[in-house]
Amino acid sequence: MQNAFTIDVEDWYQSMDFDIEVKKWGKYEDRIERNIDVLLEILSSNNVKATFFVLGYIAKFHPEMVRKIQKEGHEIGSHGYSHRLVYKQTKSLFREDIKKAKQIVEDITGNEVNLFRASCWSISKKTLWALNILEEEGFICDSSIQPFKTKLSGISGAPNFPYHPIVEGKKLDILEYPPMALNFCGIMMPFAGGLYLRCSPKSLLKFSLNRINRKIPGVIYTHPWELDLDQPRLSVLPITKFMHYYKINTTRGKIEYLLKEFDFTTLGSIIKGKDYPYSKI
Secondary structure (H helix, E strand, O other): OEEEEEEEEOOHHHOOOOOOOHHHHHHOOOOHHHHHHHHHHHHHHOOOOOEEEEOHHHHHHOHHHHHHHHHOOOEEEEOOOOOOOHHHOOHHHHHHHHHHHHHHHHHHHOOOOOEEOOHHHEOOHHHOHHHHHHHHOOOOEEOOEOOOOOOOOOOOOOOOOOEEEEEOOEEOOOEEOOOOEEEEOOEEEEOOEHHHHHHOOHHHHHHHHHHHOOOOOOEEEEOHHHHOOOOOOOOOOHHHHHHHHOOHHHHHHHHHHHHHHOEEEOHHHHHOOOOOOEEEO
């Protein structure tokens, strides 16, 4: 079974771990291109095509990098423009943000952008209206709803499989493809990317993805800065330091391990031509 490998294309200072305002981003060292080059080399050496959810802000200032990703045969999706949490935006601001990001990337690539992932999986129970807006703006697949609750995001009890959402009784055509988690005695155990992947030993990653693959293709994700051991170290609270920097020295090895142990492709390839159920959230 093929799984989807995905990358949220954002620079280290744009991480919600730090929550730095957009107007201050220009003060920080730009490291995105070198980190994308590392990921492209890893993917090439393992003959894997991936889905890159590109931040509109990044695409605006690094159009050649986006073209390079496209030239190497990878899929381009949208990560919004300004990396703001969905539940901190109004409906009109959210629509404006995703339209701006979509247009920038489409102008660079010449291709339609129809896959989306919100910052920090931040479509919440109170912001399911975002799915309607995404569908109206031409997106066919969203990957923004975690089937477990965290401080920043997630919906406890949301489906842990790909589905067409039913929101307020309305069946939507857009497909929701959540990040992977295992259900252990009613407790959702995430493993598919970010800090969860960095904390998990390789044996647990293999076991977990094999379990998921009994029923569906899995979705693995990472961020370019998670492979950057030389990125600046900000003076932050211990919890923030843990969330952002903990075990980033293990990211590359775990990604390369998964790419060798499992078959990966783009998210668009995974969902193409498939039928999925409708489900309430």
